[in-house]
Amino acid sequence: MTVWSYQGAVIVVQEFDVVVVGGGGSGLAAAIEAASLGRTVALLEKGDKLGGTTARSVGSISSSNTEHQRRQGILDSTDDHFDDLRKFNSVVDAPENAVLQRILVDNVPETFRWLREMGVEFFGPVKELPHRRPRMHNVLPNSRAYIYHLERRARKLGVSIHTSTQVAGLVKENGRVSGVVCKTPRGEARFSARGGVVLCSGDYAGSAEARARYLSPGMAIVEPVNPLNTGDGHDMALDLGARILNPQLHLAGLRFQAPPPKLVTSLPPYRWLTMLMRLALERFSGSFCRPLIMSFLVTVLVPSPKMFEKGAILVNRDGERFCDEQDRPGPAVAAQPGQIAYILLDGELADTFTGWPNYVSTAPGFAYASIADYRKNRKDIFSEGPTIDELARKIGVNAQTLRSTIDQYNSSTRSNALSRGPYIALGPVRYLINFTDGGLAINDRFEVIDDDGKPIPGLYAGGASGLGGALIEGHGHHLGWAFTSGRLAGRRVAQAAVTAEIAEAAGAMPAAH
Missing domain, CATH: 3.50.50.60 (FAD/NAD(P)-binding domain)
Incomplete structure (x- = not known):
């Protein structure tokens, strides 16, 4: 020194x-x-x-030539992984x-083994197109x-x-x-x-x-x-x-607010515990593991755009609709008071979001979360009321403004309408930048x-x-x-x-x- x-x-x-x-x-x-x-x-x-x-x-980590692949009889190569990575990249104009890229795919199998030697445990692999084989x-x-x-x-x-x-x-x-x-x-x-x-x-x-x-x-x-x-x-x-x-x-998108701490999401990553989790996920039925999977899944926090495609709308904390939800709504959310918004659905629309292909969020390769999963596991961001006025009270927006917003939406030429209770709000959601x-x-x-x-x-x-x-x-x-x-x-x-x-x-x- x-x-x-x-x-x-x-x-x-x-x-x-x-x-x-x-x-x-x-x-x-x-x-x-x-x-x-x-x-x-x-x-x-x-x-x-x-x-x-x-x-x-x-x-998640995507890799070829892993022990997890071999256990499932999956034959893979770094050459194929390299070609598939280029397919992902083809949609980006840069x-x-x-x-x-070659250094990544050639060395990530050893990195994966290196992580596991230190005690990190994984579930998978699962498939994600255009990967030709499960690698995630x-x-x-x-x-x-x-x-x-x-x-x-x-x-x-x-x-x-x-x-x-x-x-x-x-x-x-x-x-x-x-x-x-x-x-x-x-x-x-x-x-x-x-x-x-x-x-x-x-x-x-x-x-x-x-x-x-x-x-x-x-x-x-x-x-x-x-x-x-x-x-x-x-x-x-x-x-x-x-x-x-x-x-x-960069990557940016809508996210729900982070959940409050709870036991299932605060489990220590001890090797014996994560190995038991992996064995349960691999060997037991989906119905047995689903409650545990969903407790983790609803912390992924990324709402699916399918909700907006089916007719859900965004309102700000004043109860006003402020954008076309199917046209990159994120930047518009960032410009709202407090930079927050709520996703609104009615009972009929909510009943269609039961899982694949209509889901609220997904953890790739694990499962797809439904409205029922959010009602059970994310009470901090799930609000429901038999009437619009009751929903407005629960999320703290002006009831008259919210009624006017929904009436105006329902009278529009769109085929989807929010007209049948109970009424549901998911949020608040924010537009956040994940990384550059x-x-x-x-x-x-x-x-x-x-x-x-x-x-x-x-x-x-x-x-x-x-x-x-x-x-x-x-x-x-x-x-x-x-x-x-x-x-x-x-x-x-x-x-x-x-x-x-x-x-x-x-x-x-x-x-x-």
């Missing part, structure tokens, strides 16, 4: 082989991989706990990085399991984990990135990195300025799923000459590169920070990339630390590469 002067202040320098910025899935994967190779590692997370966007995800594996009991098991492994390996620690800048010395300067609860700090720094700090969905700059001015008001993802890593890398690829790409897909340009060694394609020495990236132009549409590819890119980036920077150590022992500075 040494001292260093920064902006007139004397700062203690903590010295490591590897510094990882970000404590989500990709950051934990990078830290674990580097530490497993015998390197000293610091993991810096600006939130008060680890998790990142990974802990807020649905939790450049893609086939080299990084769903984590049990939920995505918190990733962080639980990875954090345990990281601490066991001696990773120095620092939460509530925000990286304020990259330190560059002798032509290479050699560490970071941070703001901690105890003041300024510096962490040096012999091998380099890995940026796994997420995307920029949490920054209003970045949303306006890269997406559109109107997206500035749209709230993110993860408000901590403010593009810190992107900004620091840009200051050193890096560039962002596909900055306009604009990532720093990287090479196949996960080094951040500049406009000329040259590596910025000592700077690496993984996860959403280091997407590098790889289009990875479809369920399960983003998490697969997070863990896989994190592992590979951690391995590269660990190797760079060994090279630096050898050079130091020989009395020479390591060459930039």
Whole structure:
């Protein structure tokens, strides 16, 4: 440990082989991989706990050549997975990085085994078109399991984990990135990195300025799923000459508010428990497992557009209808008072939403939630009244306005009408941005590169920070990339630390590469 002067202040320098910025899935994967190779590692997370966007995800990983596939007699290949991934991406009008896509599909089977060795359990695989074979594996009991098991492994390996620690800048010395300067609860700090720094700090969905700059001015008001993802890593890398690829790409949509905590969604992800869950899901009837499945499913929080296709409408908290629900209603919801709205159905329409093909929400490959499932499991967002006035009272909107809104809708030329009680409101719903897909340009060694394609020495990236132009549409590819890119980036920077150590022992500075 040494001292260093920064902006007139004397700062203690903590010295490591590897510094990882970000404590989500990709950051934990990078830290674990580097530490497993015998390197000293610091993991810096600006939130008060680890998790990142990974802990807020649905939790699926798509992979070929898994034990789960073999148990079901499914023969698969990475070549077929690569071809099917390109089919997903064909609907997106943006450049893609086939080299990084190939790295993903070739390495995600090993990543899947690596996760299972740490105690993460999965149910599946299940099919999702245009995958030609079932590849989507769903984590049990939920995505918190990733962080639980990875954090345990990281601490066991001696990773120095620092939460509530925000990286304020990259330190560059002798032509290479050699560490970071941070703001901690105890003041300024510096962490040096012999091998380099890995940026796994997420995307920029949490920054209003970045949303306006890269997406559109109107997206500035749209709230993110993860408000901590403010593009810190992107900004620091840009200051050193890096560039962002596909900055306009993002995923946003309507979501129900998060459910209150309850026992079934707070189950600890112990290995014995998740194995029992998997065996039950695989071996017992759907009716036996359905109550448990639905308790998890209705926390997925994404309402199906099929409700609007069948005639449901959106009203704001004043009881007014404000958009054509079948024409991208999300941005209109974001412009309403409080940025909230309610989905309204009548009794006749609600009776049609009993599951596939008419469902309220779905967890891919698990099951489809009906109105009855929400009535039972999401009482916090399910309101019902025999009359419009009673429903208005329950959701806190003006009854006269709501009656007028529904009367006007029913008198329109649409064939669907809301005219038979009981009346149901689901919500509130919000329009949220899940994540952005604009990532720093990287090479196949996960080094951040500049406009000329040259590596910025000592700077690496993984996860959403280091997407590098790889289009990875479809369920399960983003998490697969997070863990896989994190592992590979951690391995590269660990190797760079060994090279630096050898050079130091020989009395020479390591060459930039």
